[in-house]
Amino acid sequence: MVKGVLLDISGVIYEGDRALPGAADAVARLRDAGLPLRFLSNSTRSPRRRLVDKLTAMGVSFDPAELFTPAGAVCRWLEETGHRGHFLIHPDLAEDFETAPQQGPKAVVLGDAGPFFTYEALNAAFRVLAGGAPFLALAVNRVFRDADGALSLDAGAFVHALEYASGVQAQVFGKPAPGFFGAAAADMGLTLGEVAMVGDDAEADVAGALSAGCAAAYLVRTGKYRAGDEATATPAPTATVDDLAAAVECILG
Amino acid sequence: MVKGVLLDISGVIYEGDRALPGAADAVARLRDAGLPLRFLSNSTRSPRRRLVDKLTAMGVSFDPAELFTPAGAVCRWLEETGHRGHFLIHPDLAEDFETAPQQGPKAVVLGDAGPFFTYEALNAAFRVLAGGAPFLALAVNRVFRDADGALSLDAGAFVHALEYASGVQAQVFGKPAPGFFGAAAADMGLTLGEVAMVGDDAEADVAGALSAGCAAAYLVRTGKYRAGDEATATPAPTATVDDLAAAVECILG
Numbered sequence: 001m002v003k004g005v006l007l008d009i010s011g012v013i014y015e016g017d018r019a020l021p022g023a024a025d026a027v028a029r030l031r032d033a034g035l036p037l038r039f040l041s042n043s044t045r046s047p048r049r050r051l052v053d054k055l056t057a058m059g060v061s062f063d064p065a066e067l068f069t070p071a072g073a074v075c076r077w078l079e080e081t082g083h084r085g086h087f088l089i090h091p092d093l094a095e096d097f098e099t100a101p102q103q104g105p106k107a108v109v110l111g112d113a114g115p116f117f118t119y120e121a122l123n124a125a126f127r128v129l130a131g132g133a134p135f136l137a138l139a140v141n142r143v144f145r146d147a148d149g150a151l152s153l154d155a156g157a158f159v160h161a162l163e164y165a166s167g168v169q170a171q172v173f174g175k176p177a178p179g180f181f182g183a184a185a186a187d188m189g190l191t192l193g194e195v196a197m198v199g200d201d202a203e204a205d206v207a208g209a210l211s212a213g214c215a216a217a218y219l220v221r222t223g224k225y226r227a228g229d230e231a232t233a234t235p236a237p238t239a240t241v242d243d244l245a246a247a248v249e250c251i252l253g
Numbered sequence: 254m255v256k257g258v259l260l261d262i263s264g265v266i267y268e269g270d271r272a273l274p275g276a277a278d279a280v281a282r283l284r285d286a287g288l289p290l291r292f293l294s295n296s297t298r299s300p301r302r303r304l305v306d307k308l309t310a311m312g313v314s315f316d317p318a319e320l321f322t323p324a325g326a327v328c329r330w331l332e333e334t335g336h337r338g339h340f341l342i343h344p345d346l347a348e349d350f351e352t353a354p355q356q357g358p359k360a361v362v363l364g365d366a367g368p369f370f371t372y373e374a375l376n377a378a379f380r381v382l383a384g385g386a387p388f389l390a391l392a393v394n395r396v397f398r399d400a401d402g403a404l405s406l407d408a409g410a411f412v413h414a415l416e417y418a419s420g421v422q423a424q425v426f427g428k429p430a431p432g433f434f435g436a437a438a439a440d441m442g443l444t445l446g447e448v449a450m451v452g453d454d455a456e457a458d459v460a461g462a463l464s465a466g467c468a469a470a471y472l473v474r475t476g477k478y479r480a481g482d483e484a485t486a487t488p489a490p491t492a493t494v495d496d497l498a499a500a501v502e503c504i505l506g
Contacts, residue, residue: 117372123406126396130404142418143379151383153376157414165395165410 002215003194005030005251006184008175009041009051011200011223012244016147019058020222022245027060029248038184039067040197042139042174042204044111044155045090048072068184070138070174071096074109077136077173083107086133088125088158090114106131110162110170111138112155122158129166135159139174141204145224175201176208185214198247200225202233210235218247255468256447258283258504259437261428262294262304264453264476265497269400272311273475275498280313282501291437292320293450295392295427295457297364297408298343301325321437323391323427324349327362330389330426336360339386341378341411343367359384363415363423364391365408375411382419388412392427394457398477428454429461438467451500453478455486463488471500 007013013023030037039062041051048071052064071093078085082104085097089111097109108125129135140156159170174180178192185192192213199205200223209217219230219237222244230240241247260266266276283290292315294304301324305317324346331338335357338350342364350362361378382388393409412423427433431445438448445466452458453476462470472483472490475497483493494500 113372115372117375119366119368119370119406122370122410126406126410127403150380153372153379153414153418157375157379157418160417161406161410161414164413165406 001253002035002196002251004036004038004185004188004190004196006181006195006197006209006214007037007039007244008197008199008201008205009039009055010043011145011225012198012220013060014054014058015145015223017054020243022243024059024061026243026245026248027062029245029252031061033252035251036188036190037062037066038187040175040180040184041067041069042141042201043144044070044093044138044174045114046092047095049095050092068180068187069096070180071111073173073180073183074136074138075100078107078109081107083134085109085136086125086128088113088117088121089138090116105133107134107136108162109136109138110155110159112141112144113158117158122161126162126165129162129168133168135162135166135168135170137170137172137174139204140170140172141201143224151224151226175199175204176211178208178212181209181212181214196238196251198244198251202229202237206230206237207233207235210238216251218250220244220247254506255288255449255504257289257291257438257441257443257449259434259448259450259462259467260290260292260497261450261452261454261458262292262308263296264398264478265451265473266313267307267311268398268476270307273496275496277312277314279496279498279501280315282505284314286505288504289441289443290315290319291440293428293433293437294320294322295394295454296397297323297346297391297427298367299345300348302348303345321433321440322349323433324364326426326433326436327389327391328353331360331362334360336387338362338389339378339381341366341370341374342391343369358386360387360389361415362389362391363408363412365394365397366411370411375414379415379418382415382421386421388415388419388421388423390423390425390427392457393423393425394454396477404477428452428457429464431461431465434462434465434467449491449504451497451504455482455490459490460486460488463491469504471503473497473500
Protein backbone atom coordinates (compact mmCIF):
# COMPACT_ATOMS: atom_id res chain seq x y z
CA MET A 1 0.00 0.00 0.00
CA VAL A 2 1.45 3.36 -1.02
CA LYS A 3 1.47 6.31 1.38
CA GLY A 4 1.10 9.15 -1.12
CA VAL A 5 0.17 9.81 -4.74
CA LEU A 6 1.66 11.99 -7.49
CA LEU A 7 -0.80 13.06 -10.19
CA ASP A 8 -0.15 14.40 -13.66
CA ILE A 9 -2.73 17.07 -14.56
CA SER A 10 -3.16 17.59 -18.32
CA GLY A 11 -4.56 14.43 -19.90
CA VAL A 12 -5.38 12.93 -16.49
CA ILE A 13 -7.65 15.52 -14.83
CA TYR A 14 -8.56 17.49 -17.94
CA GLU A 15 -8.01 17.53 -21.70
CA GLY A 16 -7.71 21.03 -23.11
CA ASP A 17 -10.50 22.95 -21.39
CA ARG A 18 -12.65 19.90 -20.69
CA ALA A 19 -12.62 18.16 -17.31
CA LEU A 20 -12.26 14.39 -17.73
CA PRO A 21 -15.34 12.57 -16.43
CA GLY A 22 -14.93 11.28 -12.89
CA ALA A 23 -11.51 12.88 -12.34
CA ALA A 24 -12.53 15.30 -9.57
CA ASP A 25 -14.36 12.47 -7.78
CA ALA A 26 -11.32 10.23 -8.09
CA VAL A 27 -9.14 12.91 -6.44
CA ALA A 28 -11.74 13.19 -3.66
CA ARG A 29 -11.57 9.41 -3.12
CA LEU A 30 -7.81 9.63 -2.56
CA ARG A 31 -8.38 12.48 -0.07
CA ASP A 32 -11.03 10.45 1.73
CA ALA A 33 -8.56 7.57 2.02
CA GLY A 34 -6.21 9.96 3.82
CA LEU A 35 -3.50 9.85 1.15
CA PRO A 36 -1.44 13.01 0.65
CA LEU A 37 -1.29 14.19 -2.98
CA ARG A 38 0.98 16.31 -5.14
CA PHE A 39 0.18 17.51 -8.66
CA LEU A 40 3.10 17.43 -11.13
CA SER A 41 2.57 19.31 -14.38
CA ASN A 42 4.93 19.45 -17.36
CA SER A 43 2.62 21.87 -19.19
CA THR A 44 4.74 24.96 -19.69
CA ARG A 45 2.53 26.97 -22.04
CA SER A 46 0.59 28.57 -19.23
CA PRO A 47 1.50 29.91 -15.82
CA ARG A 48 1.01 28.20 -12.51
CA ARG A 49 -1.84 30.63 -11.77
CA ARG A 50 -3.86 29.30 -14.70
CA LEU A 51 -3.39 25.68 -13.60
CA VAL A 52 -4.69 26.65 -10.17
CA ASP A 53 -7.71 28.37 -11.76
CA LYS A 54 -8.49 25.41 -14.01
CA LEU A 55 -8.25 22.82 -11.25
CA THR A 56 -10.44 25.00 -9.03
CA ALA A 57 -13.03 25.53 -11.78
CA MET A 58 -13.20 21.77 -12.32
CA GLY A 59 -14.04 21.13 -8.68
CA VAL A 60 -10.76 19.43 -7.82
CA SER A 61 -9.97 19.64 -4.13
CA PHE A 62 -6.39 20.85 -3.72
CA ASP A 63 -4.09 23.38 -2.09
CA PRO A 64 -1.96 25.49 -4.49
CA ALA A 65 1.11 24.48 -2.47
CA GLU A 66 0.53 20.92 -3.73
CA LEU A 67 1.21 21.99 -7.33
CA PHE A 68 4.74 21.33 -8.65
CA THR A 69 5.85 22.89 -11.94
CA PRO A 70 9.21 22.84 -13.74
CA ALA A 71 9.27 26.67 -13.70
CA GLY A 72 9.43 26.61 -9.92
CA ALA A 73 12.34 24.16 -10.00
CA VAL A 74 14.22 26.27 -12.57
CA CYS A 75 13.68 29.46 -10.52
CA ARG A 76 15.32 27.79 -7.54
CA TRP A 77 18.29 26.66 -9.70
CA LEU A 78 18.75 30.19 -11.11
CA GLU A 79 18.69 31.67 -7.60
CA GLU A 80 21.04 29.07 -6.15
CA THR A 81 23.62 29.34 -8.93
CA GLY A 82 23.29 33.10 -9.59
CA HIS A 83 22.36 32.82 -13.27
CA ARG A 84 19.86 34.94 -15.17
CA GLY A 85 17.67 33.27 -17.74
CA HIS A 86 17.75 33.68 -21.52
CA PHE A 87 14.14 32.57 -21.91
CA LEU A 88 12.70 30.65 -24.84
CA ILE A 89 9.24 30.16 -23.34
CA HIS A 90 5.64 31.03 -24.00
CA PRO A 91 5.03 34.68 -22.99
CA ASP A 92 2.19 33.49 -20.73
CA LEU A 93 4.77 31.65 -18.59
CA ALA A 94 6.88 34.75 -17.98
CA GLU A 95 5.06 35.60 -14.75
CA ASP A 96 6.40 32.37 -13.19
CA PHE A 97 9.92 33.79 -13.57
CA GLU A 98 9.20 37.26 -12.17
CA THR A 99 11.31 36.62 -9.09
CA ALA A 100 14.25 35.06 -10.99
CA PRO A 101 17.64 36.84 -10.89
CA GLN A 102 18.19 39.73 -13.34
CA GLN A 103 21.98 39.58 -13.04
CA GLY A 104 24.71 37.00 -13.53
CA PRO A 105 25.84 34.83 -16.43
CA LYS A 106 23.13 33.62 -18.80
CA ALA A 107 21.47 30.21 -18.77
CA VAL A 108 19.12 29.23 -21.61
CA VAL A 109 15.69 28.27 -20.23
CA LEU A 110 13.43 26.42 -22.69
CA GLY A 111 9.76 25.61 -22.21
CA ASP A 112 6.90 24.83 -24.58
CA ALA A 113 6.89 28.16 -26.40
CA GLY A 114 4.37 26.85 -28.95
CA PRO A 115 3.95 29.39 -31.76
CA PHE A 116 6.80 31.43 -30.26
CA PHE A 117 9.29 28.77 -31.40
CA THR A 118 10.46 30.87 -34.33
CA TYR A 119 13.71 30.35 -36.20
CA GLU A 120 14.91 33.69 -34.88
CA ALA A 121 14.22 32.78 -31.23
CA LEU A 122 15.72 29.30 -31.60
CA ASN A 123 18.82 30.69 -33.30
CA ALA A 124 19.26 33.34 -30.60
CA ALA A 125 19.12 30.61 -27.94
CA PHE A 126 21.54 28.48 -29.96
CA ARG A 127 24.04 31.34 -30.05
CA VAL A 128 23.86 31.79 -26.27
CA LEU A 129 24.48 28.04 -25.86
CA ALA A 130 27.35 28.15 -28.37
CA GLY A 131 28.82 30.88 -26.16
CA GLY A 132 29.01 28.42 -23.27
CA ALA A 133 25.76 29.00 -21.34
CA PRO A 134 24.14 26.08 -19.50
CA PHE A 135 20.91 24.70 -20.98
CA LEU A 136 17.87 24.22 -18.71
CA ALA A 137 14.86 22.37 -20.16
CA LEU A 138 11.55 22.73 -18.34
CA ALA A 139 10.45 19.48 -20.00
CA VAL A 140 11.38 17.16 -22.88
CA ASN A 141 7.97 15.75 -23.76
CA ARG A 142 7.66 14.70 -27.39
CA VAL A 143 3.99 15.55 -27.98
CA PHE A 144 0.80 16.68 -26.30
CA ARG A 145 -2.89 16.33 -27.18
CA ASP A 146 -3.76 19.68 -28.77
CA ALA A 147 -7.03 21.62 -28.63
CA ASP A 148 -8.04 20.19 -32.05
CA GLY A 149 -7.72 16.64 -30.71
CA ALA A 150 -4.59 15.75 -32.66
CA LEU A 151 -1.06 15.41 -31.27
CA SER A 152 1.24 18.42 -31.54
CA LEU A 153 4.96 19.04 -31.02
CA ASP A 154 5.95 19.62 -27.41
CA ALA A 155 9.11 21.19 -25.98
CA GLY A 156 11.24 18.05 -26.30
CA ALA A 157 11.59 18.39 -30.05
CA PHE A 158 13.12 21.84 -29.65
CA VAL A 159 15.38 20.77 -26.78
CA HIS A 160 16.79 18.07 -29.08
CA ALA A 161 17.19 20.54 -31.95
CA LEU A 162 19.34 22.86 -29.83
CA GLU A 163 21.28 20.01 -28.22
CA TYR A 164 22.16 18.64 -31.66
CA ALA A 165 23.27 21.98 -33.08
CA SER A 166 25.15 23.26 -30.01
CA GLY A 167 26.54 20.04 -28.54
CA VAL A 168 25.31 21.25 -25.12
CA GLN A 169 23.26 18.69 -23.18
CA ALA A 170 20.13 20.05 -21.48
CA GLN A 171 19.47 19.57 -17.78
CA VAL A 172 15.80 18.56 -17.48
CA PHE A 173 13.75 19.98 -14.59
CA GLY A 174 10.25 18.58 -15.16
CA LYS A 175 9.24 14.94 -15.43
CA PRO A 176 11.07 12.54 -16.00
CA ALA A 177 13.83 14.20 -13.92
CA PRO A 178 14.19 12.08 -10.75
CA GLY A 179 14.68 15.25 -8.69
CA PHE A 180 11.26 16.56 -9.74
CA PHE A 181 9.46 13.44 -8.50
CA GLY A 182 11.74 13.35 -5.46
CA ALA A 183 11.01 16.93 -4.41
CA ALA A 184 7.26 16.29 -4.54
CA ALA A 185 7.58 13.07 -2.48
CA ALA A 186 9.85 14.80 0.05
CA ASP A 187 7.27 17.59 0.37
CA MET A 188 4.84 14.92 1.62
CA GLY A 189 7.50 13.61 4.01
CA LEU A 190 7.78 10.43 1.95
CA THR A 191 10.42 8.62 -0.09
CA LEU A 192 9.83 7.76 -3.73
CA GLY A 193 9.48 4.10 -2.75
CA GLU A 194 6.34 5.04 -0.82
CA VAL A 195 4.45 6.83 -3.60
CA ALA A 196 2.54 5.99 -6.78
CA MET A 197 2.36 8.13 -9.94
CA VAL A 198 -0.54 8.45 -12.39
CA GLY A 199 -0.03 9.93 -15.87
CA ASP A 200 -0.90 9.76 -19.57
CA ASP A 201 2.70 9.96 -20.85
CA ALA A 202 4.30 6.52 -20.92
CA GLU A 203 7.77 8.02 -20.95
CA ALA A 204 7.83 11.21 -18.87
CA ASP A 205 5.21 10.19 -16.31
CA VAL A 206 5.35 6.41 -16.06
CA ALA A 207 8.81 5.18 -17.06
CA GLY A 208 10.22 8.37 -15.50
CA ALA A 209 8.54 7.74 -12.14
CA LEU A 210 9.54 4.08 -12.04
CA SER A 211 13.13 4.87 -13.03
CA ALA A 212 13.22 7.49 -10.27
CA GLY A 213 12.17 4.83 -7.75
CA CYS A 214 8.40 5.23 -7.36
CA ALA A 215 6.62 2.16 -5.96
CA ALA A 216 4.08 2.10 -8.80
CA ALA A 217 3.11 4.10 -11.89
CA TYR A 218 -0.22 3.86 -13.69
CA LEU A 219 -0.72 4.80 -17.34
CA VAL A 220 -4.19 6.13 -18.14
CA ARG A 221 -5.84 5.77 -21.54
CA THR A 222 -6.87 9.45 -21.61
CA GLY A 223 -5.02 12.56 -22.79
CA LYS A 224 -2.16 11.86 -25.19
CA TYR A 225 -2.35 8.08 -24.70
CA ARG A 226 -2.26 6.08 -27.92
CA ALA A 227 -2.84 2.31 -28.13
CA GLY A 228 0.45 0.51 -27.63
CA ASP A 229 2.20 3.31 -25.69
CA GLU A 230 2.70 0.95 -22.74
CA ALA A 231 4.82 -1.34 -24.91
CA THR A 232 7.25 1.42 -25.90
CA ALA A 233 8.22 2.63 -22.42
CA THR A 234 10.87 1.07 -20.18
CA PRO A 235 10.16 0.31 -17.38
CA ALA A 236 6.61 -0.70 -18.35
CA PRO A 237 3.64 0.69 -16.34
CA THR A 238 2.52 -1.13 -13.19
CA ALA A 239 -0.83 -1.22 -14.99
CA THR A 240 -2.54 0.52 -17.89
CA VAL A 241 -6.05 1.60 -16.96
CA ASP A 242 -8.94 3.50 -18.54
CA ASP A 243 -8.74 6.68 -16.52
CA LEU A 244 -7.86 8.29 -13.18
CA ALA A 245 -10.83 6.64 -11.44
CA ALA A 246 -9.53 3.20 -12.48
CA ALA A 247 -6.02 4.14 -11.34
CA VAL A 248 -7.38 5.16 -7.93
CA GLU A 249 -9.17 1.81 -7.76
CA CYS A 250 -5.79 0.06 -8.24
CA ILE A 251 -4.05 2.31 -5.69
CA LEU A 252 -6.69 1.83 -2.99
CA GLY A 253 -6.81 -1.91 -3.82
CA MET B 254 47.27 10.16 -56.90
CA VAL B 255 43.49 10.68 -57.07
CA LYS B 256 41.67 10.72 -60.43
CA GLY B 257 38.90 13.19 -59.57
CA VAL B 258 37.90 15.79 -56.97
CA LEU B 259 34.66 16.59 -55.15
CA LEU B 260 34.35 20.18 -53.92
CA ASP B 261 32.05 21.65 -51.32
CA ILE B 262 30.94 25.16 -52.37
CA SER B 263 29.78 27.35 -49.47
CA GLY B 264 32.68 27.97 -47.09
CA VAL B 265 35.20 26.60 -49.61
CA ILE B 266 34.67 28.71 -52.75
CA TYR B 267 32.72 31.55 -51.16
CA GLU B 268 31.45 32.76 -47.79
CA GLY B 269 28.06 34.43 -48.01
CA ASP B 270 28.36 36.69 -51.06
CA ARG B 271 32.14 37.01 -50.89
CA ALA B 272 34.42 34.86 -53.05
CA LEU B 273 37.21 33.32 -50.98
CA PRO B 274 40.62 34.58 -52.14
CA GLY B 275 42.36 32.21 -54.52
CA ALA B 276 39.43 29.78 -54.78
CA ALA B 277 38.66 30.32 -58.48
CA ASP B 278 42.39 29.98 -59.30
CA ALA B 279 42.58 26.77 -57.26
CA VAL B 280 39.70 25.29 -59.27
CA ALA B 281 41.49 26.31 -62.46
CA ARG B 282 44.65 24.52 -61.29
CA LEU B 283 42.70 21.28 -60.87
CA ARG B 284 41.27 21.73 -64.39
CA ASP B 285 44.77 22.35 -65.78
CA ALA B 286 45.94 19.14 -64.14
CA GLY B 287 43.23 17.31 -66.10
CA LEU B 288 41.26 16.23 -63.04
CA PRO B 289 37.47 15.94 -63.44
CA LEU B 290 35.50 17.86 -60.77
CA ARG B 291 32.07 17.74 -59.23
CA PHE B 292 30.59 20.38 -56.89
CA LEU B 293 28.53 19.03 -53.96
CA SER B 294 26.44 21.60 -52.10
CA ASN B 295 24.36 21.03 -48.97
CA SER B 296 23.08 24.63 -49.03
CA THR B 297 19.34 24.28 -49.40
CA ARG B 298 18.21 27.86 -48.80
CA SER B 299 18.62 28.84 -52.43
CA PRO B 300 17.92 27.09 -55.71
CA ARG B 301 20.43 25.40 -57.96
CA ARG B 302 20.09 28.32 -60.40
CA ARG B 303 21.46 30.75 -57.81
CA LEU B 304 24.46 28.53 -57.07
CA VAL B 305 25.22 28.45 -60.79
CA ASP B 306 24.95 32.27 -60.97
CA LYS B 307 27.20 32.77 -57.94
CA LEU B 308 29.91 30.40 -59.14
CA THR B 309 29.81 32.03 -62.56
CA ALA B 310 30.01 35.55 -61.10
CA MET B 311 33.03 34.50 -59.07
CA GLY B 312 34.91 33.35 -62.15
CA VAL B 313 34.83 29.65 -61.31
CA SER B 314 35.21 27.48 -64.38
CA PHE B 315 32.48 24.83 -64.33
CA ASP B 316 29.63 23.20 -66.21
CA PRO B 317 26.20 23.30 -64.49
CA ALA B 318 25.97 19.51 -65.00
CA GLU B 319 28.87 19.20 -62.54
CA LEU B 320 26.73 20.62 -59.72
CA PHE B 321 25.12 18.06 -57.35
CA THR B 322 22.44 19.19 -54.90
CA PRO B 323 20.29 17.21 -52.44
CA ALA B 324 17.14 18.59 -54.11
CA GLY B 325 18.08 16.80 -57.33
CA ALA B 326 18.57 13.53 -55.43
CA VAL B 327 15.22 13.91 -53.64
CA CYS B 328 13.41 14.67 -56.93
CA ARG B 329 14.72 11.39 -58.36
CA TRP B 330 13.55 9.49 -55.24
CA LEU B 331 10.06 11.03 -55.42
CA GLU B 332 9.79 10.12 -59.11
CA GLU B 333 11.09 6.58 -58.65
CA THR B 334 8.82 5.80 -55.68
CA GLY B 335 5.75 7.76 -56.83
CA HIS B 336 5.51 10.02 -53.78
CA ARG B 337 4.57 13.69 -53.68
CA GLY B 338 6.41 15.99 -51.32
CA HIS B 339 5.06 17.70 -48.23
CA PHE B 340 7.71 20.40 -48.33
CA LEU B 341 9.28 22.14 -45.35
CA ILE B 342 11.82 24.13 -47.33
CA HIS B 343 12.81 27.71 -48.07
CA PRO B 344 10.40 29.12 -50.67
CA ASP B 345 13.40 30.00 -52.85
CA LEU B 346 14.15 26.28 -53.23
CA ALA B 347 10.66 25.46 -54.56
CA GLU B 348 11.74 25.85 -58.18
CA ASP B 349 14.08 22.87 -57.78
CA PHE B 350 11.02 20.69 -57.16
CA GLU B 351 8.90 21.97 -60.06
CA THR B 352 9.13 18.67 -61.90
CA ALA B 353 8.41 16.51 -58.82
CA PRO B 354 5.23 14.36 -58.80
CA GLN B 355 1.96 16.08 -57.78
CA GLN B 356 0.20 12.79 -56.98
CA GLY B 357 0.81 9.80 -54.75
CA PRO B 358 1.26 9.32 -51.01
CA LYS B 359 3.02 12.11 -49.14
CA ALA B 360 6.68 12.16 -48.11
CA VAL B 361 7.98 14.95 -45.86
CA VAL B 362 10.88 16.79 -47.52
CA LEU B 363 12.91 19.01 -45.19
CA GLY B 364 15.59 21.51 -46.20
CA ASP B 365 17.08 24.58 -44.56
CA ALA B 366 13.89 26.65 -44.43
CA GLY B 367 15.60 29.30 -42.30
CA PRO B 368 13.02 31.85 -41.09
CA PHE B 369 10.27 29.63 -42.54
CA PHE B 370 10.86 27.08 -39.77
CA THR B 371 7.79 28.20 -37.84
CA TYR B 372 6.06 26.15 -35.16
CA GLU B 373 3.06 25.84 -37.45
CA ALA B 374 5.10 24.48 -40.36
CA LEU B 375 7.09 22.10 -38.15
CA ASN B 376 3.92 20.84 -36.48
CA ALA B 377 2.21 20.29 -39.85
CA ALA B 378 5.22 18.22 -41.01
CA PHE B 379 5.18 16.32 -37.70
CA ARG B 380 1.55 15.38 -38.22
CA VAL B 381 2.24 14.05 -41.72
CA LEU B 382 5.10 11.95 -40.29
CA ALA B 383 2.88 10.74 -37.44
CA GLY B 384 0.46 9.60 -40.16
CA GLY B 385 3.11 7.26 -41.52
CA ALA B 386 4.82 9.31 -44.27
CA PRO B 387 8.53 8.73 -45.00
CA PHE B 388 10.94 11.50 -43.98
CA LEU B 389 13.46 12.82 -46.51
CA ALA B 390 16.14 15.22 -45.25
CA LEU B 391 18.02 17.28 -47.82
CA ALA B 392 20.81 17.67 -45.26
CA VAL B 393 21.50 17.29 -41.55
CA ASN B 394 24.17 19.95 -41.06
CA ARG B 395 24.27 21.37 -37.56
CA VAL B 396 25.30 24.95 -38.35
CA PHE B 397 26.44 27.27 -41.11
CA ARG B 398 28.39 30.54 -41.13
CA ASP B 399 25.69 33.19 -41.44
CA ALA B 400 25.80 36.53 -43.25
CA ASP B 401 26.62 38.31 -39.95
CA GLY B 402 29.70 36.13 -39.50
CA ALA B 403 28.33 34.06 -36.60
CA LEU B 404 27.16 30.45 -36.76
CA SER B 405 23.44 29.82 -37.22
CA LEU B 406 21.16 26.79 -36.99
CA ASP B 407 21.11 24.63 -40.10
CA ALA B 408 18.57 22.02 -41.20
CA GLY B 409 19.96 19.22 -39.02
CA ALA B 410 18.54 20.71 -35.83
CA PHE B 411 15.03 20.58 -37.27
CA VAL B 412 15.49 17.08 -38.69
CA HIS B 413 16.38 15.90 -35.19
CA ALA B 414 13.42 17.75 -33.67
CA LEU B 415 10.96 15.95 -35.95
CA GLU B 416 12.72 12.59 -35.60
CA TYR B 417 12.49 12.84 -31.82
CA ALA B 418 8.82 13.80 -31.76
CA SER B 419 7.61 11.41 -34.47
CA GLY B 420 9.90 8.43 -33.98
CA VAL B 421 10.42 8.39 -37.78
CA GLN B 422 14.08 8.28 -38.87
CA ALA B 423 15.00 10.60 -41.73
CA GLN B 424 16.69 9.35 -44.88
CA VAL B 425 19.47 11.85 -45.66
CA PHE B 426 20.09 12.80 -49.30
CA GLY B 427 22.90 15.38 -49.13
CA LYS B 428 26.33 14.95 -47.55
CA PRO B 429 27.21 12.79 -45.56
CA ALA B 430 24.96 10.26 -47.36
CA PRO B 431 27.32 7.79 -49.09
CA GLY B 432 24.98 7.69 -52.11
CA PHE B 433 25.40 11.43 -52.66
CA PHE B 434 29.21 11.19 -52.85
CA GLY B 435 28.89 7.96 -54.85
CA ALA B 436 26.58 9.44 -57.50
CA ALA B 437 29.01 12.32 -58.07
CA ALA B 438 32.00 9.96 -58.38
CA ALA B 439 30.07 7.65 -60.72
CA ASP B 440 29.18 10.67 -62.88
CA MET B 441 32.94 11.11 -63.44
CA GLY B 442 33.28 7.39 -64.27
CA LEU B 443 35.20 6.88 -61.02
CA THR B 444 34.80 4.91 -57.80
CA LEU B 445 34.90 6.68 -54.42
CA GLY B 446 38.32 5.15 -53.79
CA GLU B 447 39.65 7.21 -56.70
CA VAL B 448 38.44 10.65 -55.55
CA ALA B 449 39.32 13.30 -52.95
CA MET B 450 36.84 15.62 -51.19
CA VAL B 451 37.43 19.19 -49.96
CA GLY B 452 35.06 20.83 -47.46
CA ASP B 453 34.72 23.10 -44.42
CA ASP B 454 32.37 20.80 -42.46
CA ALA B 455 34.37 18.22 -40.49
CA GLU B 456 31.33 15.94 -40.21
CA ALA B 457 29.22 16.19 -43.35
CA ASP B 458 32.08 16.84 -45.81
CA VAL B 459 35.14 15.19 -44.37
CA ALA B 460 34.13 12.34 -42.07
CA GLY B 461 31.20 11.70 -44.41
CA ALA B 462 33.42 11.39 -47.48
CA LEU B 463 35.94 9.15 -45.75
CA SER B 464 33.20 6.93 -44.30
CA ALA B 465 31.70 6.65 -47.78
CA GLY B 466 35.06 5.41 -49.09
CA CYS B 467 36.78 8.46 -50.58
CA ALA B 468 40.56 8.15 -50.94
CA ALA B 469 41.18 11.45 -49.12
CA ALA B 470 39.27 14.34 -47.56
CA TYR B 471 40.71 17.76 -46.77
CA LEU B 472 39.26 20.10 -44.17
CA VAL B 473 39.73 23.81 -44.96
CA ARG B 474 40.02 26.50 -42.30
CA THR B 475 37.50 28.75 -44.09
CA GLY B 476 33.69 28.93 -43.90
CA LYS B 477 32.20 27.37 -40.79
CA TYR B 478 35.52 25.87 -39.64
CA ARG B 479 36.32 26.45 -35.96
CA ALA B 480 39.64 25.60 -34.31
CA GLY B 481 39.56 22.01 -33.11
CA ASP B 482 36.86 20.80 -35.53
CA GLU B 483 39.29 18.22 -36.95
CA ALA B 484 39.54 16.55 -33.54
CA THR B 485 35.77 16.05 -33.24
CA ALA B 486 35.17 14.20 -36.51
CA THR B 487 35.67 10.47 -37.07
CA PRO B 488 37.35 9.55 -39.36
CA ALA B 489 39.75 12.49 -39.02
CA PRO B 490 40.66 14.57 -42.11
CA THR B 491 43.53 13.42 -44.35
CA ALA B 492 44.85 16.92 -43.64
CA THR B 493 43.55 20.23 -42.31
CA VAL B 494 44.72 23.11 -44.51
CA ASP B 495 44.24 26.86 -44.71
CA ASP B 496 42.04 27.02 -47.79
CA LEU B 497 41.12 25.45 -51.12
CA ALA B 498 44.44 26.50 -52.70
CA ALA B 499 46.31 24.61 -49.99
CA ALA B 500 44.04 21.57 -50.44
CA VAL B 501 44.76 21.61 -54.18
CA GLU B 502 48.48 21.72 -53.37
CA CYS B 503 48.04 18.52 -51.31
CA ILE B 504 45.97 16.83 -54.02
CA LEU B 505 48.42 17.62 -56.85
CA GLY B 506 51.31 16.65 -54.59
